Amino acid sequence: MKYMRKDLLGLRELTFEEIDYILSTAELMKYILLQDVKKTPHLNGKSIVSIFYENSTRTKLSFDLAAKYLSATSCSISVSSSSVNKGETLIDTGKTVDAMAADVVIIRHPFSGAPHIMAKNVEASVINAGDGVNEHPTQALLDMFTIKEEKGTLNGIKVAVVGDILHSRVARSNIWGLTKMGAQVRVAAPATFLPPDIEDMGVSVYYDTDSAIKDVDVVMGLRIQRERQKEGFIGSAYEYYRYYGINQDRLKLCKKDALVMHPGPVNRAVEIDSKVLSSENSMVDQQVTNGVAVRMALLYLLTRKGSRKDVIN
C-alpha cells in the first residue's frame, strides 16, 4: 500500500512516487468514466463538501461529478470573496463543515495558502482547488495525466508554458509536478510576467516564444486576465497575441505531434488561435474529461482509509 497524505495542498510538497500513484489511480478512474454506467460504489457513505470563494464553473462541476460518479454525498457552497473580509473566518467555516462529518473539503480561494490553514484546522482531508497565485494541483495533475496518456511517459518530455507565469497557479503546479516527473519545462513570457528566480524551480526561461516552443512535445497556454493590460503588465492583447499567441505558424515549430493545452477558458486569438484550438493537436477537451478522472482518483485515495480519523498523515 502506497503512502497517501491527509491533504492534497500542492505539488510542491509531493514526491515522484506520490504523483505517480495518483496518476495511475486516475487511469482506473478514466476507465470507469468511459463506461455507459459510470456509477461505482467507491465513495459510498462518504461526504464531500466544496467551498468556492472564487467563481469557477468548470472546476466545481468537475469535482461535483467526480464525487457523484463514485456515489459520494456531495455538496458545494459558494462564498462571495467580498465576504472574506467581513469577519467570517475561513477556519470557522472549515470547522463547521468538519463538524458535519465531511470526509473531504475542497477549497478554492483567492488567497495563497488558504487551503493550508484550513488543513491545519480540520480533521477532514483538504483538497486545494486553486489558491491565490500559489497552486492548482488538480489542474496540473490532469495536465500531466493527459500528457502521459498521449505520450506514454512524462520523463524527458519537453513542455513549453507560455503566458502569465507570475500570476498563474496552474503554471506553478505544473512546473513543480512536471519537473519532478522528469519533464523538461521551458517558460516563455514578457519579463513583467516572470517571477524572480523562476529558473531555480528547474525551468529554462525565454522571452521569445519561437525559441521556447522549438521541438517541444507540449505547448501549454495560460489564461491572460484582461485587467493585466490596465495594470501595466502588457501593452495590449493584440501585441500579446503577436508575440506569445499560439498560432499555426508557431505550432509548426513544435514537434509534429505536439499537444496544445490550456486550462481554459481560452481567450481565442489572445492565447491560442481558433484553428489551432480545433486542430488535432488540441487537447483542450481531453483535459476536461481527464480532470474528472483525476479528481475521482484523488477523492478515492483520500477517503479510502475507513473512518476519517484513521487517515495517515
Added chain:
Amino acid sequence: MLLIKNGCIVTDEGVFKRDILVEGQRIKMIADKIDDQECEIIDASGKMVLPGFVDMHCHLRDPGYEYKEDIYTGTRSAAKGGFTIVACMPNTDPVIDSKAMIEYIKAKSRTDGVIDVLPIGAITRRLEGKRLTDMGELKEHGAVAVSDDGFSVSNSMIMQNALLYAKTFGLPVISHCEDTQLTSEGLINLGRDSTFFGMMGISKAAEEIMVARDVILAENTGASVHIAHVSTEGSVDIIRRAKQRGVHVTCETAPHYFSLDSSYARDFNTDAKVNPPLREKSDIDAIKKGLREGVIDVIATDHAPHSEDEKNIEFQLAKPGMVGFETAVPVALTELLHKNMLDWTDILNKFYCNPCKILNLKCDGISTQAVADIIIIDPEYRYEIKTEEFVSKSKNSPYQGYKAKGRILYTINKGRIIVRDGELDREVI
C-alpha cells in the same frame, strides 16, 4: 538603598568592574569596592551592568487596541526585555495627533506603567498623509518625535514640509519608507521564496526608493530624518553614502532584519509576516555590516503585538508585525555580540546612547547622580525562547524555539526593581 556588587559596567569607554550604590531614584556612588550596607545586595559577578535600554520604536496599542497590548502589559513586557524607556508609535485609535492624546499616554503611563513611556506624535493628522499636525504643541506636551509609522508619507511635498516644520521645533521625524504602489499586493519579500511559495512579492525597491527620497529631501532642506526599520542592503548603501556626504540622516533596524530571512514566512507562517518583510541572507549580512560600521545607529524592537485571531488566518489577511520587547536583546546578543559583530560598547550605543541622542534624551549612562535606570545581563545564559512565556498580551513571534545566549536578569527603573532573576518582580505583576 540598593547595592550592585562586582558587576562589569559597560560605558562608551569600555567595560569596568565596579560596585554601584543606588539611593532612592539615583545612583549615589560608583567605586571599585563599596562595603556592604544595610540594604538589598545584588551579586552581579560575571554579569554585565548597563543603563536601561531605550526602544525608540514600539507599538503599545493603547488606546484602541488594548486586546493586543496596553500600557500596563506593554511596559512590563518591555521591562522584561531590558528597556526602561520606550517611545510608542502613534498609530493607535484615536491616533496620537493631538495634545490630548499625548497627555493620555503620559497619564496612563504614570498610573499603569512600570517604566517610562514617551509618546511619538503623528506627522499628519490621522496618519492620512495630508495635513501636518500641530507639531509645536505636540512637542510642548511631551512628544519626543513624529512619525506616521505604518504608513509612508507618499506625497513628497508634504514630507518636505514635515521635515522643515519638525525642524522648527527640534522634533525628530521618523520615516516609514515604503512606496506602496510598488508594494502593491505583495506579502513577502520578492524573490525566490515568493516565487516558490506562490505569494506576490514586495520588492526591495519599494523601501529603497523612499529611503532615497527622504535622504534627498533631508539633504536639500538641511533638515534631519530618521529612517525606521531598515531591512535591505540597498537602503544601507543609500544611507551610508548620504552620511558620507554629511546628510543629517540616522536610522534603525529591528532584530528580525539581522536574524531571520524570508524562509521563515514559508508555508504561510503569519508569525513571520512583517512590514517591511523579512529579506534575504545577503540583506542580513548587509544589516550586520551596517550595524558594525555605524551606518545603522539604532536597534529598535518594532514591537508589534497582534491577537491570535489576527494571525491565525489567511496570510493575506493577517496583520504584519511581531512582538519584540522580550526577544530583541537576547537575539542581538546571540547574533551580534557572541558572533563578534559588535562589542559591549556597540551594544550600549545601539540600544541606549544613539536612541537617546536622536530623541534628545539625557544620556548619563551608569554614572554618579544619574537616574538609576539599570539593567543587569547574564551574557552566558543559554535558553530556548518560548512564546507562551511572554509577558506581552500577544504571542505572535517566529522566535519560538530560538536558541538564545544572553538574558536580562534585572531591570531597575529609577531605583525600583522591576525584573528580578529574569522574572517580573512580584510587586509589579
